[in-house]
């Protein structure tokens with residue numbers, strides 16, 4: 001049974017700038033994932049104009065796209081979306097492993113939340129069933145931005161571009 005989330009615990013995406021890096025391969029699946037992630041971000045407070053969508057040919061190219069997006073310093077988090085499906089050879093294994101390891105590397109090298117939203121499915125049905133995972137990726141991005149900020153700035157309240165009040169630190173508030 002899932003527990004109720006209080007207002008304070010609800011992921012708050014206000015003020016965040018998010019990049020979606022989307023692989024075009026299996027476009028019906030990844031297009032639906034893109035829309036699922038976008039709607040989830042907006043439902044959690046991210047402004048529509050603060051979500052940028054960038055496309056890569058396939059999941060293999062996602063790490064380079066993510067690395068370039070991270071280096072641009074324009075985003076608080078990057079969500080990588082793709083769909084790797086079993087073909088006739090083991091190409092899918094190589095593509096999926098390269099995407100997973102490359103995306104992890106970009107996250108560790110950049111210190112930014114870079115979310116792994118690449119479905120690795122045996123067939124189309126399995127992939128379709130996993131499209132809602134893109135919403136989990138959106139929440140993972142918002143949560144990790146918040147957690148990393150609290151670790152990096154333990155004394156501060158929220159750091160938020162748009163809400164000036166939220167930018168006031170605890171020490172400023174008490175003085």
Ligand SMILES: Nc1c(NC[C@H](O)[C@H](O)[C@H](O)CO)[nH]c(=O)[nH]c1=O
Pocket residue numbers: 023025026057058059060061082083084085086087091092095
């Ligand atoms: N088979 C899948 C691919 N393959 C394409 C590669 O990602 C890459 O674009 C190509 O090898 C050129 O470098 N990509 C997926 O996203 N999903 C697949 O199932």
Ligand SMILES: CC(=O)[C@@H](O)COP(=O)(O)O
Pocket residue numbers: 086087088089090091092
């Ligand atoms: C080129 C590809 O990514 C894809 O066609 C691989 O599928 P297969 O394993 O059937 O060659």
